[in-house]
Amino acid sequence: MIRFPFVACVVVACAACVTTPPPPKMSTAEAFAPADSAPVDAAQSRAALGAPKDWARQYRRDIDCERNAHELKQHNGREVAWTYAVACIAKGGFTQLESLVDHWDEELRTRPEAPALIAQILASRGGHLRVDLEILQQKRIPVFDLNSALKQSGAFKGRYLVFVAKISELKEKKGKTELVLLEQALGSESAMVLSNGRGYGSSGTSAGSGAAQWRSNGVLGSGSASGSYSRSGSSVSGQYEQRVTDVFEETGQEVIAKIKQPDPFLTVDKNLVFLVRFDGSARLDTDLAGDGSGDALRTALVTLISYHDL
């Protein structure tokens, strides 16, 4: 009688096994090995390369993909090679900012698709914008931070800014949609944790119960009592290590971003990397009642170009 349900369970379990296996894990040695510097075959024609998307798929590591796209310049020209470099980035998870800046600085400055690609890379690198914007600016690639733009509003009008923010709300009026963004700054939290497999531990539990009854003809009369206790404990000793985690915290800086149309993927209360064009700044009415120091926080007015998940 119980055989049928048992067989059904086995069938269900096997059906789950049929799904596509996960891609094999990359070994540490492979991940950190220097980029493949084998020269590109001169006879390799542009047609033989195939579509950039398919071409990029053959490389498991972004460093190899970018390096080979760079090598394509020699035989196929910068313009064609760039389309393959773009495919390396569009594949996702591309973090090779330094090599991209070294090999493609001209394209990054002159191509209209470059700003969104840069923002995508900065998001893939975890939103460490201070360091990453410095890498870009060292090569005179004009992508800036919000704070600099607000300090010299006139000089930054029409320039591209990148920052991490959360959407606070979406406001629509007379067919115009605006997002209220709250800028986030990267900080860190540290915690002491037991290092893996090096701890020693003991644990134990104990429990008990008791009961008592008495009967007497004296002044005490009669009664009953019962009680129970339980105790459990554990102790672990071992080697501790400090772990540091990135956390984003609100800076208090508000940004009003104009968008052409609402997008359901623009999730409220989620940290995202925003690429925007700086349109100027304006003062909030509430800032008038401030401390009179004249350093009222101005709200940035921007136009959204793209946004990227961290």
Added chain:
Amino acid sequence: MLTLTIVMLLSAEPDRFLGGAKPTPLNTPAAVDTTPSNQACSTLTLRHSSKCLFDGRPAVMETDAARKKQAKDNVELAKGLGKGMCTERLGPTLEDEMERARRMKLCVEGTTRASAVCSLEGAEVLLDSEGRFSNRAGTCYEALATALQMADVPIPPKEAPEPPPAKSRYPTNAL
């Protein structure tokens, strides 16, 4: 060959957010969107005491004569605005005629006083074509807002003389 390049460029372009502005190269500053924000301070936000930004785009006066005239017009406009908003604010909410009249008087006096800072020295018109205040008009906006908010505060009844303190049943230890 050109077709192949175009096809390759299109296929290589990453998925773009359709609600965003058209991207342009980084090497030249893009055209700026100067249209005021939805959240610009206006007569509407003043009326509702709601949070706003000074992002109006009023006309600027070029000549001294125009500025002189505009300064007077701005003050008159602010007075008119204040009076209208006092009437609107106190109209349907107060049943007590006396209380309403007293508060109305205080509100109009307050907004008239506030209007004195609304000349903007005639540099620009107080409001733009859609009733928005610019950054320069911030002080005027705030003065009017404060005066209007005072109209919401009930006037306390005239204070009666304080009764003498009740005598204590216990003798005090006077030193």
